[in-house]
Amino acid sequence: MAFMRKxxxxxxxxxxxxxxxxxEKRITAGxxxxxxxxxxxxxxxxxxxxxxxxxxxxxxxxxxxDITMSIERQFLTKMTTKxxxxxxxxxxxxxxxxxxxxxxxxxxxxxAATPGLSVKMLMDLGHMAKxxxxxxxxxSFAYVMACGDGWKMADALKKMAAKAEKLxxxxxxxxxxxxxxxxxxxxxxxxxxADAAKLxxxxxxxxxxxxxxxxxxxxxxxxxxxxxxxxxxxxDAAQLAKLRGEEAEIRTRLKxxxxxxRVSQEVSEAAGKRRAIEDKKVAEVRAALQTxxxxxxxxx
Amino acid sequence: xxxLYPKRVVITGVGAVAPxxxxxxxxxxxxxxxxxxxxxxxxxxxxxxxxxxxxxPPVGPDEAEALLSGPDLAKLNEAxxxxxxxxxxxxxxxxxAVDLKKGxxxxxxxxxxxxxxxxxxxxxxxxxxxxxxVLAAAADQxxxxxxxxxxxxxxxxxxxxxVSVAVGKFLxxxxxxxxxxxxxxxxxxxxxxxxxxxxxGFSESMYAGGAxxxxxxxxxxxxxxxxxxxxxxxxxxxxxxxxxxxxACGFVPAGGAGVLRLETLESAQKRGAKxxxxxxxxxxxxxGQRDGGTMTFPxxxxxxRCIQKVLKDSGVDPKRISLINGHLTSTGAxxxxxxxxxxxxxxxxxxxxxxxxTKSMIGHTLGAAGALECVAVVDQIVNGYVHPSINCEDxxxxxxxxxxIPHEMVKKELEYVIKASFGFGDVNGCxxxxxxxxx
Numbered sequence: 185m186a187f188m189r190k191x192x193x194x195x196x197x198x199x200x201x202x203x204x205x206x207x208e209k210r211i212t213a214g215x216x217x218x219x220x221x222x223x224x225x226x227x228x229x230x231x232x233x234x235x236x237x238x239x240x241x242x243x244x245x246x247x248x249x250d251i252t253m254s255i256e257r258q259f260l261t262k263m264t265t266k267x268x269x270x271x272x273x274x275x276x277x278x279x280x281x282x283x284x285x286x287x288x289x290x291x292x293x294x295x296a297a298t299p300g301l302s303v304k305m306l307m308d309l310g311h312m313a314k315x316x317x318x319x320x321x322x323x324s325f326a327y328v329m330a331c332g333d334g335w336k337m338a339d340a341l342k343k344m345a346a347k348a349e350k351l352x353x354x355x356x357x358x359x360x361x362x363x364x365x366x367x368x369x370x371x372x373x374x375x376x377x378a379d380a381a382k383l384x385x386x387x388x389x390x391x392x393x394x395x396x397x398x399x400x401x402x403x404x405x406x407x408x409x410x411x412x413x414x415x416x417x418x419x420d421a422a423q424l425a426k427l428r429g430e431e432a433e434i435r436t437r438l439k440x441x442x443x444x445x446r447v448s449q450e451v452s453e454a455a456g457k458r459r460a461i462e463d464k465k466v467a468e469v470r471a472a473l474q475t476x477x478x479x480x481x482x483x484x
Numbered sequence: 485x486x487x488l489y490p491k492r493v494v495i496t497g498v499g500a501v502a503p504x505x506x507x508x509x510x511x512x513x514x515x516x517x518x519x520x521x522x523x524x525x526x527x528x529x530x531x532x533x534x535x536x537x538x539x540x541p542p543v544g545p546d547e548a549e550a551l552l553s554g555p556d557l558a559k560l561n562e563a564x565x566x567x568x569x570x571x572x573x574x575x576x577x578x579x580x581a582v583d584l585k586k587g588x589x590x591x592x593x594x595x596x597x598x599x600x601x602x603x604x605x606x607x608x609x610x611x612x613x614x615x616x617x618v619l620a621a622a623a624d625q626x627x628x629x630x631x632x633x634x635x636x637x638x639x640x641x642x643x644x645x646x647v648s649v650a651v652g653k654f655l656x657x658x659x660x661x662x663x664x665x666x667x668x669x670x671x672x673x674x675x676x677x678x679x680x681x682x683x684x685g686f687s688e689s690m691y692a693g694g695a696x697x698x699x700x701x702x703x704x705x706x707x708x709x710x711x712x713x714x715x716x717x718x719x720x721x722x723x724x725x726x727x728x729x730x731x732a733c734g735f736v737p738a739g740g741a742g743v744l745r746l747e748t749l750e751s752a753q754k755r756g757a758k759x760x761x762x763x764x765x766x767x768x769x770x771x772g773q774r775d776g777g778t779m780t781f782p783x784x785x786x787x788x789r790c791i792q793k794v795l796k797d798s799g800v801d802p803k804r805i806s807l808i809n810g811h812l813t814s815t816g817a818x819x820x821x822x823x824x825x826x827x828x829x830x831x832x833x834x835x836x837x838x839x840x841x842t843k844s845m846i847g848h849t850l851g852a853a854g855a856l857e858c859v860a861v862v863d864q865i866v867n868g869y870v871h872p873s874i875n876c877e878d879x880x881x882x883x884x885x886x887x888x889i890p891h892e893m894v895k896k897e898l899e900y901v902i903k904a905s906f907g908f909g910d911v912n913g914c915x916x917x918x919x920x921x922x923x
Contacts (some may be wrong), residue, residue, distance in 0.1 A: 185560075185610075185613075185614070186548070186557070186561055186564075186609055186697070187543065187544060187545050187547075187548035187549075187565055188545070188554070188557055188558060189545050216554075217555055217558045218555055218558070219555055220553065220555045220556060222553060242555075243555075246637075247637070248636075249632075249636050250635050250636050250637075253632055287626075
């Protein structure tokens with residue numbers, strides 16, 4: 185890389201010879217070269233999001249795959265034996281075998297939004313032993329998302345208020361009207377964060393919508409598969425090719441929908457569960473939201 | 485005769501990353517002093533190149549980190565770093581506040597400004613040092629894992645438009661942001677394209693220029709062509725580039741970047757930007773690789789037509805040209821180029837304007853050459869001097885205008901300065917600049 189100073193090569197270690205805290209430190213250090221918010225990176229802990237500039241490390245979403253590759257390069261695991269998911273299938277899962285390179289399969293990293301959640305992912309996948317004491321300090325993915333939205337809203341309020349302050353006359357009136365709308369949204373969100381049950385209900389609704397979309401796609405796929413069966417018997421090659429094309433397109437959409445559903449399911453299931461770590465983070469973001477709201481209201 | 489063009493286009497900022505100077509101030513000092521930026525390079529010697537000298541800008545991790553943070557640098561190839569450095573300097577000079585280390589994501593989009601930053605052979609350092617080793621080992625990996633170690637930043641670092649999108653990203657440009665490539669004419673062509681773009685009303689302002697890296701891979705093909713690069717001065721590198729000289733034996737490869745900010749006169753005046761000079765006319769053409777023109781040699785008729793078109797469109801009498809900044813690479817093509825200038829200007833030899841080669845000091849920076857040389861032209865116009873053309877005390881016997889070559893720096897007010905570039909593929913470019921006299 186042009187003009188980059190040489191970096192020490194980190195040797196991969198057997199993941200079961202390191203503590204979760206050490207694994208977290210290695211994971212955080214491994215993504216340094218992608219972290220564009222240096223201050224947040226320097227102060228990063230288990231719950232610092234990789235993405236985002238406000239409280240995150242500032243890693244760009246295009247580099248998400250690099251985070252996973254960085255983790256893969258740093259650890260060795262015994263979960264190395266490939267077992268096909270079904271007979272003749274190219275898709276496989278990894279089970280216990282010889283010590284070898286860590287591999288994180290497509291989609292397995294969907295919820296690994298912080299170093300702590302990356303360690304949790306490694307535990308969930310069986311690469312390292314589960315450690316409840318460590319997981320107690322790791323904020324759930326659902327609350328990384330919920331708090332992240334709160335930080336973004338507080339930031340938007342601050343920026344809009346700063347902009348409105350500099351304007352005059354009609355432009356100021358228009359900006360203040362927009363600010364008022366945003367203040368109302370921020371207050372609503374603050375109230376939502378304050379009540380775990382309300383937040384859970386809101387996320388459950390979002391999950392239900394995603395599930396509905398996923399189920400509809402599945403039905404569409406089944407319908408197309410039925411049509412393919414019918415045409416196969418009749419032997420219309422052109423029609424069959426058209427239907428195969430439709431099937432491929434639906435499967436692609438289904439895959440994307442499944443990934444989205446997995447995230448919203450996780451968020452829905454965990455939104456109502458609050459431990460000390462989630463309480464602490466929610467309190468921090470609510471304070472930021474309330475300060476931003478208060479400053480914005482003083483303007484009008 | 486008056487100008488063909490409906491809009492007046494001026495230069496409000498320039499930036500230079502040259503082998504003999506990083507930043508305009510150092511570049512100017514080196515140009516005035518006739519200081520060469522060519523040196524011997526151990527990496528070329530280790531690779532057994534015939535030509536082991538080259539022009540590399542004085543940029544290392546310290547200079548790069550002074551501009552950009554580590555994670556931003558990791559996403560750039562060498563040419564992207566040079567392009568960014570030059571563009572930021574040009575932007576600052578034109579009155580834009582830029583501090584990339586403090587952050588750039590929150591600066592507003594400049595919808596009225598775009599960028600055409602060219603590159604001759606982009607991303608060679610990334611291809612050879614990052615992509616190549618991974619690809620070589622890919623066959624031994626599990627399916628799906630072979631090329632994964634390349635990471636996700638590889639494509640933006642090898643795509644042709646890497647240099648322009650880097651500039652667009654850091655400066656937040658909202659106009660067309662693209663990369664042109666026409667070999668060694670690239671930098672000059674970028675200025676022509678930007679000039680044209682502004683004339684057509686698509687943007688009020690454009691950053692234009694070229695950037696080139698210095699990886700041995702970029703220079704290897706030229707070395708393989710044997711007589712194209714200078715291989716007789718490995719022990720005296722600063723003497724290697726001898727444009728118009730009797731001993732010229734091939735060009736000296738180099739890298740760097742030059743960027744100029746072009747904008748309409750109205751835009752510059754509205755912003756209160758300092759105007760450096762005016763772009764009066766510009767044109768690009770090709771010699772069709774006929775009548776003496778080949779993939780590597782220009783058709784002299786094409787060169788002459790390109791220059792004459794610029795003169796005709798501008799309505800400027802050749803007598804008013806104070807200085808020619810030629811392409812003049814230190815090869816056997818130099819006498820032919822001078823011959824084309826003589827024919828195009830149609831002036832008696834004793835009235836032939838001064839003619840210089842910036843490459844005598846910086847070597848041939850390929851895709852950046854035209855741009856870095858235009859930066860030199862602008863600086864000479866602004867500061868009233870003519871830099872020397874070094875290493876040609878013995879002028880090539882087929883060049884009949886030896887008296888027009890400055891061997892020392894000359895203090896002189898310049899009115900019109902014409903600059904041309906030529907490239908592999910028999911492509912030509914020409915720009916005519918005029919001193920800004922306040923109206």
